[in-house]
Amino acid sequence: MTSSEVENVDLNSAPAEQCDLLQDTPAVILVRPQLGENIGTAARAMANFGLADLRIVAPRDGWPNEAARAAAASTGCHVVDGAEIFENLEQAINDLHFLAATTARPRDMVKPVIAPETAVAEFTGRMRRGERCGVLFGPERSGLDNDQMALADVIISAPVDPTYASLNLAQAVLILGYEWIKAHGGKALGRETAFDGPAREGLDLQGQRPATKAELLGLFEHLESALDTSGFLYPPEKRPAMVRNIRNMLQRMGATEQEVRTLRGIVAALESGHKNRGGRP
Amino acid sequence: MTSSEVENVDLNSAPAEQCDLLQDTPAVILVRPQLGENIGTAARAMANFGLADLRIVAPRDGWPNEAARAAAASTGCHVVDGAEIFENLEQAINDLHFLAATTARPRDMVKPVIAPETAVAEFTGRMRRGERCGVLFGPERSGLDNDQMALADVIISAPVDPTYASLNLAQAVLILGYEWIKAHGGKALGRETAFDGPAREGLDLQGQRPATKAELLGLFEHLESALDTSGFLYPPEKRPAMVRNIRNMLQRMGATEQEVRTLRGIVAALESGHKNRGGRP
Numbered sequence: 001m002t003s004s005e006v007e008n009v010d011l012n013s014a015p016a017e018q019c020d021l022l023q024d025t026p027a028v029i030l031v032r033p034q035l036g037e038n039i040g041t042a043a044r045a046m047a048n049f050g051l052a053d054l055r056i057v058a059p060r061d062g063w064p065n066e067a068a069r070a071a072a073a074s075t076g077c078h079v080v081d082g083a084e085i086f087e088n089l090e091q092a093i094n095d096l097h098f099l100a101a102t103t104a105r106p107r108d109m110v111k112p113v114i115a116p117e118t119a120v121a122e123f124t125g126r127m128r129r130g131e132r133c134g135v136l137f138g139p140e141r142s143g144l145d146n147d148q149m150a151l152a153d154v155i156i157s158a159p160v161d162p163t164y165a166s167l168n169l170a171q172a173v174l175i176l177g178y179e180w181i182k183a184h185g186g187k188a189l190g191r192e193t194a195f196d197g198p199a200r201e202g203l204d205l206q207g208q209r210p211a212t213k214a215e216l217l218g219l220f221e222h223l224e225s226a227l228d229t230s231g232f233l234y235p236p237e238k239r240p241a242m243v244r245n246i247r248n249m250l251q252r253m254g255a256t257e258q259e260v261r262t263l264r265g266i267v268a269a270l271e272s273g274h275k276n277r278g279g280r281p
Numbered sequence: 282m283t284s285s286e287v288e289n290v291d292l293n294s295a296p297a298e299q300c301d302l303l304q305d306t307p308a309v310i311l312v313r314p315q316l317g318e319n320i321g322t323a324a325r326a327m328a329n330f331g332l333a334d335l336r337i338v339a340p341r342d343g344w345p346n347e348a349a350r351a352a353a354a355s356t357g358c359h360v361v362d363g364a365e366i367f368e369n370l371e372q373a374i375n376d377l378h379f380l381a382a383t384t385a386r387p388r389d390m391v392k393p394v395i396a397p398e399t400a401v402a403e404f405t406g407r408m409r410r411g412e413r414c415g416v417l418f419g420p421e422r423s424g425l426d427n428d429q430m431a432l433a434d435v436i437i438s439a440p441v442d443p444t445y446a447s448l449n450l451a452q453a454v455l456i457l458g459y460e461w462i463k464a465h466g467g468k469a470l471g472r473e474t475a476f477d478g479p480a481r482e483g484l485d486l487q488g489q490r491p492a493t494k495a496e497l498l499g500l501f502e503h504l505e506s507a508l509d510t511s512g513f514l515y516p517p518e519k520r521p522a523m524v525r526n527i528r529n530m531l532q533r534m535g536a537t538e539q540e541v542r543t544l545r546g547i548v549a550a551l552e553s554g555h556k557n558r559g560g561r562p
Contacts, residue, residue, distance in 0.1 A: 045452065047445035075445045159462045164328035164356045171326065174452055175459060181440045206389055223547075232550035246547070249540050253533045256391060262526060266504075269513035270551035 025180065026123045027053040027134035028173055029092050031148060034060045034140045040071025041170035042137070043079035047072075049177025050184065054083040055092045055134070089136075089148055097131035098123070101152035102172055103143055112154045116179040119156045124183060135176055140169055208256035215260045220247050222264050226271050306461065307404045308334040308415035309454055310373050312429060315341045315421045321352025322451035323418070324360035328353075330458025331465065335364040336373045336415070370417075370429055375495040378412035379404070379535075382425055382433035383453055389522075390427070390529050393435045397460040400437045405464060412491055416457055421450055431525040432494065434532055489537035496541045501528055503545055507552045 033039050063085045072080045086092040123133040138144035158175050233239045314320050344366045353361045367373040404414040419425035439456050514520045
């Protein structure tokens, strides 16, 4: 994958305050990753979702790794550049208080298994109490071995179709990051001024103001008058129900003041269509 | 990325029943995708999370595309092989009742913006009532254009760090799929034995069925033709934006099939108003 080819965003950016991403986010710990490209795409996914603490244990192809920087692209290169490299896993997790592991296969281990959003809630509670948290991701081919798994407090399990359960490294990191930002709105814990929950939703009015009911009634009466003239609201005994149906439809639009004016312009244009026909290009 | 290198799972597979994924999942519609590799990784993400209805509009490099199959790997190749190819977007959405768009940038459009999990809840409610739903993803470089966006009922906005908001195609598809499987546990709607969601909410359609996109497009074209005749869509350089604004307004109504017929009747009545004037009481 040429990262420059996929640089565009496919989902809209939700409004959020600037934040200092380098403090108080859970550590992403890649254990003996093989391909620089996978390190880079994982770093990029971290950047997308406000994770910044990348730790890499014994990367197969050494460090620094240009393939990792290239795959991270402009979005994730600061995460790659800020990564800490460790010779062994124990050094990488020394400062952490709580560690989760991700794994491909069921293991013969008695260890709690939790969903990604539950892990994020657990991290959040602990980090608010001053603890440091991290998540282990194993090598691409083999995953974490049992000794590495044994260092973790919990196993994170994401829901996948059991028939097609194979997630790549960046996808797994992305799911963690997505649940993190859903819980924290892109703000690192240390800089939060207020917990603001998920992305803002609702109708984007583009700075226009919603129409008043008076404006809407003006539109209704204009349209109904034109429809009376044309004979559409006929026969008279059916007129009240027809008018109600039309008003219900138009009401549901939630039109802005500007849109009501446009609709009145449309009615007027259609009404007088014959006068203008041929008069303009 | 060599797909064979990233074949291993990093997150554990959650227990879930076998399911028939080929029925009743929202359509993933890739509009003019550029790289086969991105089609393949998107298909693979679909397979991971139980989505199966892939529609591709005018893929740049033609179809079939070996790069897409290779990138989908064993996990996603059945999704690639089952993809439907369309020459234009209108054909691809004809049978759908509800359409969401994903976008990189704020647009000058008055359209509801919802989070991925809200979109999934909306799809679920509609699909339980027999409606068909889909999500548009634009070309890698440019995203959806405004005319394409205007065909959608809602915009899906995923929370991302605003400074590093660039998600690639597969990541965007993955987030949709992840929210889908979180809500449905890998079970397609058609195979559920019991209603297990929250109480049904939303618009009471009074037994009418929602309009298909084909019916809505018919209304748009009818109205726009009438407005061309009347000179309303003038001057020509403003026509595209005017058409988009009108389509966005009418789209937001969520019209039923009966309502679309009423609206077409209104347009026809207003157009021919002068002929009927005085002809009826």
